[in-house]
Amino acid sequence: KNEVEQSPQNLTAQEGEFITINCSYSVGISALHWLQQHPGGGIVSLFMLSSGKKKHGRLIATINIQEKHSSLHITASHPRDSAVYICAVSPTDKLIFGTGTRLQVFP
C-alpha cells in the first residue's frame, strides 16, 4: 500500500464547477504539500500546510492531522486549472509523493 493515496486519479469538470481532490497518508508528517504540474511543464508548489486551512485565490487546502487526510478544493474551475495535482508529505526532510490527480476542465 502506498504511503500517500490520492483520489480520484482522473477528474473531468465543466468550467465553473467546484472541484475536490483528496489525499490520505499513512505516516506521521510534519507537513503536507500540494503541487501543480502542467503538461510538459515544471512543478509548482501551491500549498504547504501542517494544520487547518489555507486559501489562495480560488484554491483552498485543508488538512485533518488526526484523520491523516487533506483536500484541495478549486472553486469556479477554469480550463487553465487543467493540470496534474500532486499531494506530497514530509515525514522528515524529504517528500513522499502521491501518484497525482489529472484534472481536465472543459469550457
Next chain:
Amino acid sequence: DAGVIQSPRHEVTEMGQEVTLRCKPISGHDYLFWYRQTMMRGLELLIYFNNNVPIDDSGMPEDRFSAKMPNASFSTLKIQPSEPRDSAVYFCASSPLRNTEAFFGQGTRLTVV
C-alpha cells in the same frame, strides 16, 4: 532570483554514454533535492543534500548514478553508463530550511536510446 535552473532541458543520448544533469539552486537555500519522474513510478526522490552534504541517497537506483554538490550554487547528477530504462524527467528542487516549501526547476527530459 531566477528560480532553480536546470540544464539541459532535453537530452537524448545513446545507451552506454555518460549523462550529466546540472542544477543551480536558489541562492541561500540550504536543501537541494534530485527527483525522477516516470509514468510508471511517478515522482521519486533520488538524493538530497543539506549544506552541500549528501544526507540520504537511498533513492539512487544503482551505482551507475552519482550526485555531487561541490558548492552551494551547483549540483550535478551523473549517470554512467546510461540505459534506456533511465529515460525520465529529472527534477531538481531546493528549499530554504528543513520542512519548508520546495521550489522546483523545469526539469530535464532524458531519453536514452
